[in-house]
Amino acid sequence: MPVDEWIYYGRTLKLAILLNLVTVLVIILAFSTPYWLASTPDDLLPDPTFTNLGLWEVCLNGFHDQRHQYEVKFYGCKHILLEEYDIIRNELQPGFMVVTQVFYTFSFCGMLIALLFILMFMLCINDYYRVSVLRWLAIDLVVSGGLGAIAVIVFGANGDGRDYMPEWEHNQLEGEFSSHEKGGALQASKTGKIGTVIQLLVGGVLPFWLAKPSISNRYTGQAMDEKDIADILPDTNVDRERTLTGKWALGLFALVFCFTLVAFCTSSWIAGDPKFYGTKVEEVGLWVHCFRSLPDYNDPLHQRYFAGCRWLFNPFTEGYGDIRSFLAPREELAVSFFVATQFFYTINFIGILLALILILMYLLCIQDHHRVTCLRWTGIDLIIAAVLGTLALLIFGTMADGEEFMPDWQHNYLSWSFGLAFVGVFFSYVDGILFIVEARIMQRKEIAQEMRFPMEQRV
Numbered sequence: 001m002p003v004d005e006w007i008y009y010g011r012t013l014k015l016a017i018l019l020n021l022v023t024v025l026v027i028i029l030a031f032s033t034p035y036w037l038a039s040t041p042d043d044l045l046p047d048p049t050f051t052n053l054g055l056w057e058v059c060l061n062g063f064h065d066q067r068h069q070y071e072v073k074f075y076g077c078k079h080i081l082l083e084e085y086d087i088i089r090n091e092l093q094p095g096f097m098v099v100t101q102v103f104y105t106f107s108f109c110g111m112l113i114a115l116l117f118i119l120m121f122m123l124c125i126n127d128y129y130r131v132s133v134l135r136w137l138a139i140d141l142v143v144s145g146g147l148g149a150i151a152v153i154v155f156g157a158n159g160d161g162r163d164y165m166p167e168w169e170h171n172q173l174e175g176e177f178s179s180h181e182k183g184g185a186l187q188a189s190k191t192g193k194i195g196t197v198i199q200l201l202v203g204g205v206l207p208f209w210l211a212k213p214s215i216s217n218r219y220t221g222q223a224m225d226e227k228d229i230a231d232i233l234p235d236t237n238v239d240r241e242r243t244l245t246g247k248w249a250l251g252l253f254a255l256v257f258c259f260t261l262v263a264f265c266t267s268s269w270i271a272g273d274p275k276f277y278g279t280k281v282e283e284v285g286l287w288v289h290c291f292r293s294l295p296d297y298n299d300p301l302h303q304r305y306f307a308g309c310r311w312l313f314n315p316f317t318e319g320y321g322d323i324r325s326f327l328a329p330r331e332e333l334a335v336s337f338f339v340a341t342q343f344f345y346t347i348n349f350i351g352i353l354l355a356l357i358l359i360l361m362y363l364l365c366i367q368d369h370h371r372v373t374c375l376r377w378t379g380i381d382l383i384i385a386a387v388l389g390t391l392a393l394l395i396f397g398t399m400a401d402g403e404e405f406m407p408d409w410q411h412n413y414l415s416w417s418f419g420l421a422f423v424g425v426f427f428s429y430v431d432g433i434l435f436i437v438e439a440r441i442m443q444r445k446e447i448a449q450e451m452r453f454p455m456e457q458r459v
Helices: 003-008 011-032 083-092 095-123 127-158 194-210 213-220 226-230 244-265 321-327 337-364 368-399 416-452
Strands: 037-039 050-053 057-063 074-079 171-173 270-272 281-284 288-295 305-311 412-414
Touching: 011 095, 057 083, 074 083, 095 127, 127 337, 244 337, 244 368, 244 416, 337 368, 337 416, 368 416
Parallel strands: none
Antiparallel strands: 037 050, 037 171, 050 057, 057 074, 270 281, 270 412, 281 288, 288 305
16 A cells, blocks of 8 residues: 555554554653653752663763772763673662663564554555554554563662662652653653553554454455455465465574574673683673683783673773784684684675565565565575575684684683574575475466466466
C-alpha cells in the first residue's frame, strides 16, 4: 500500500501509526538523556555531589568513593562506561541498574524494528502480506512493552532508594522516567514512565485489531479464505506451502544468526587460565580486550598498566593507542593473523546480515516468481559467508594461543566465543545447503504447476 493512500486509511490505522511515531520519539529521548534520576538542592543540601543520571550518562559534582584508599573526586557529565569510573563502578551500576539498561535497550531495539515494519507497511508491502506485517508489528510492540515495563518497574523500585546514590532523601525520579508536566516543570513520579509503556502496549493492540481479516478486508476490498486468515506468516497456503526443508532452514538460520552475533560481539575468543596467579591476559575478543595488569611496553619508567576491558580503538585511555600494534599486530606476517581474522569474520558477519535481509524479503514482500531466486541466493550467500568464517577460524585457531601473540601464552586457551563462532560457521554450511535444496524443490513445484495449467501466463 503506497504512502499516498494515507487518506484512505481508517481512523484506527492512522491512530496506531501516529501513536507509534510518538512512542518512538519518547523512547529515544528517555534512552539517550540523563534525567532518569536527579537530586534536588535545598537549604540542607545546597550543593549535592550527585546531580542527575540516565541510562548511559551520569552527572557528578565532587562525588567520591569513600572506600577508596586515595580520594578521587568526579565532576561533570560523562558516559557511564568510561574507564575513569571503574573505581566507582559498583556505585554507578549495581545489579538493578544493569538489569534496567539491558531490558530497556531491548525495548528500544524493539521500537526500532517496529518503525521498520511501519515503513514497510506504508511504502513497499503488497496487499497479500499486509495482515502478516500488522500482526508481527503488534507482537513486536507487545514484547517491547513488556521488556520496557520490566525495566521501569526495576528502576522505579530501586532508583531513589537508600542503597543507590548518596543523599538519597533528595533524589527523585526525573523527567525521562516520568511523563508528567506540571507548571512547566517535569515532576517526579514512580508511575509516570508507565505512560510510555502503555503507549507501547496500546500501539501493539491496535495493529492486532487491524490485522483481523474482517477489518483488513475493509481496506482491500478482497475476500480471504480460512487458511489465509489462520496463517501468521505469509506463503503458507496450499500452493505456497514451505516444505520441511524450508522450515528447518529458517529455524537453523535463527541459531546461525545468534551464534555469529554473540561471537562477533563478545570478548572470549581467548581466555587466560584463572588458576594461575599473575597472568596478564583475562579475555581477548575481536574488538574488546580484557587485561588483569598489562604493562605499557612503551613506558620506559614502567609506571603505566592497563586493567579491565576496553574497545580495541578506545580513544579515551591514555597510551592505549600506542600499544594497538601489539594488540592487533600488522607489521610482521607471522602475527598479522589477528587483522586477517577480524577482516574475514567481519565479512562473514556481513554475509549473515545480508542473508537475514533476503529471508525477510522472502517471508514478507517477495513476489511469487522471485521466490526461487531469493532462496537460491540466500543459500549461496550463507555458504560464501561460511567459507570466509572458516578462514578466520583456521587462522585464529592455529596462531592465537601461540607464543608470538599475547603474554603468558602458556596459560591462554581458546574460549567459548571461539566455540560459538565454530558452531555458527558449521551450521552456516548446513543452512546454505538447506536453502538451495528448498529452492530446488520450489522450482520443481513451479514447473509441475505450469504443466498442470499450461494456459496460465505470468504477467
